Amino acid sequence: MAYNQFSLRKAVRDFDLKVVEVENFLPPIEPIMPSHLLSETLKQNVPWAAVGSEKARSEGIINPVLLELRRLLPGQVSVFSGEEFNVDPSRELTGYCDFLVSKSPEQLFIEAPAIIVVEAKKADISTGLGQCAAEVVAAQIFNKQNGLCGSPVFGSVSNGTQWRFLKLEEQTLTINLLDHTLPPVDTILGVLVWLLQSR
Template sequence: MSYSEFTLSQLESEFNLILQERVQIFKNIQSVTPSPLLREILEENIPLALDIDTEKARSELIISPIMVELRKYFNRQISFFSGVDFSVDKSKGLTGRCDFIISYSPKQLEVTAPVVTLVEAKNDNIKSGIPQCIAEMVAAQIFNERQQNQISCIYGVVTTGSNWKFLRLVENLVDIEAGEHFIGDLEGLFGILLDMIKMTHLHFG
């Protein structure tokens, strides 16, 4: 079994998770204007990615530039991993590759303290990516405990590149936010991503 094979009911029963839907995870978030370079890159990349219309194209052309910008904003004190193996517990089915991992550490050679897991939704469908994202968040929680990384809150993101949906795991409670965020509001989306990392730092620090 792997992350992509889990269903919501399996996650609830096997990990004693409580799922709360339609939760407002982020409140009073300040919009943040990204760099002119990112705007220029996305202006070129978004139409191309949507025309190609594959997960790989969306990942490379939309999501990756945003993650690089996020890392630059934090003066490269966070690390960014793409497509890495993150097999945490084979006996529990927590194995496989994560599309994206952000770790609150400047170390880029290995994953140390996962903060955010991003999963491109299959077939341009946000809903289909939620179980995989939650499974990876549970794995990140277990990984942190083993590494004695005291992060009490794990955030997850399911994204098609153009649509973004956020999740939060605290102990065994999974919050799934009500709506979605869109790449058209890049300032609002970037503000949420920054706040997510800052909040994780508060929990970690």
């Protein structure tokens, strides 16, 4: 079974997770000004992608935002799009992640630690929480398999203009109930950089 077959209820049950719902688990974070390239890209893409398909939102909004991380953290992160991430078939942790960000410069294959998983959805982002939860569990297992234990793995479900963040620490899945919105993108960039640097 692929990640996209998981509901939140199934992920919580199958992986024995404790869910904590909070307004916002993130501390106050300084916004980061985007590059001119990202600003212009989003200026062109957001009006088109926001009313388009899931693929349009993924390619037109989410991907440019995540690629900006490589500019902000040169030589420190890699961004994977649509990469197969088969971690544990016995637990149904197989399939493709829309986006995965690793704190490693390696771009030819996913290298630990996998820090952030972003799942793109067209409409109601709540429907993607189960899939994202299964993917952060897989990322946690992947990190442990590679000798990296104890640090949180983060996820986000986004339709491009709304981003809902979650965090997995051991068996506790903390889910924000409030979404971060784009525009402006500077707040989202600040959050993403903080997630990568909080290990």
